[in-house]
Amino acid sequence: MESGTHPKFTKQIKGVFIDPQIFTFPFSCACAGECCNYGVYTDLTEHDNILGIKDKIIPLMDETQSKNVSKWFEPPEEDDDFESGIAVGTEIINNKCTFLDKNGLCTLQKLAIMEGEHKWKYKPIFCILFPLTIFEGALTIDDEHIDRLKTCNKNPVQTTSIYEACHEELLHFFGEKHFAELDEYKNEYLSAFYSGVAKNG
Numbered sequence: 395m396e397s398g399t400h401p402k403f404t405k406q407i408k409g410v411f412i413d414p415q416i417f418t419f420p421f422s423c424a425c426a427g428e429c430c431n432y433g434v435y436t437d438l439t440e441h442d443n444i445l446g447i448k449d450k451i452i453p454l455m456d457e458t459q460s461k462n463v464s465k466w467f468e469p470p471e472e473d474d475d476f477e478s479g480i481a482v483g484t485e486i487i488n489n490k491c492t493f494l495d496k497n498g499l500c501t502l503q504k505l506a507i508m509e510g511e512h513k514w515k516y517k518p519i520f521c522i523l524f525p526l527t528i529f530e531g532a533l534t535i536d537d538e539h540i541d542r543l544k545t546c547n548k549n550p551v552q553t554t555s556i557y558e559a560c561h562e563e564l565l566h567f568f569g570e571k572h573f574a575e576l577d578e579y580k581n582e583y584l585s586a587f588y589s590g591v592a593k594n595g
């Protein structure tokens with residue numbers, strides 16, 4: 395995620411290229427968390443942090459989850475889209491992410507809320523960003539994942555964009571200063587986009 399060039403995108407904010415499709419893709423998040431059924435890739439640092447609080451996580455798990463820590467993660471793999479350069483996937487247990495409980499709640503989020511901390515304190519950044527993702531150094535739509543979900547996809551009757559639907563998540567990821575830059579880029583992109591539509595249509 396360092397500076398450089400990208401074969402498709404020009405705008406880069408906080409070391410990440412921006413796929414402008416996020417500004418126009420119509421979307422609303424309206425299901426019970428089907429996205430968690432496939433697990434997630436965590437950064438090695440996030441993986442280490444999660445294992446560091448295992449004693450607080452285990453008591454919150456129910457009978458559909460494994461309390462055996464060695465079953466929580468897949469083997470690590472190299473991936474430049476992760477800050478440490480290493481990604482570690484969460485295992486699927488009982489057809490859902492190892493951290494998803496029987497009520498569809500993420501145990502990592504549950505713990506943070508119980509402690510009175512920010513709800514995403516322990517949650518992997520790729521969980522927070524979904525249905526957006528970072529792919530080959532660019533913030534983009536995770537179409538590979540949303541295509542295999544039943545309810546989570548392009549919603550043609552929806553008037554909000556995926557960018558608007560993910561406002562809180564993007565603000566969390568970029569921070570206020572960089573989010574303001576992203577918003578400025580959105581305004582520039584959309585005004586050029588709609589003037590192009592008006593000219594051609």
Ligand code: SF4
Pocket residue numbers: 422423424425426427428429430524525543545546547
């Ligand atoms: S992101 Fe998609 S799958 Fe996940 S809760 Fe929202 S609509 Fe459901």
Ligand code: SF4
Pocket residue numbers: 429430431433434484491492493494499500501502503517518521
């Ligand atoms: S870590 Fe939590 S939010 Fe992420 S996929 Fe697993 S259950 Fe879902």
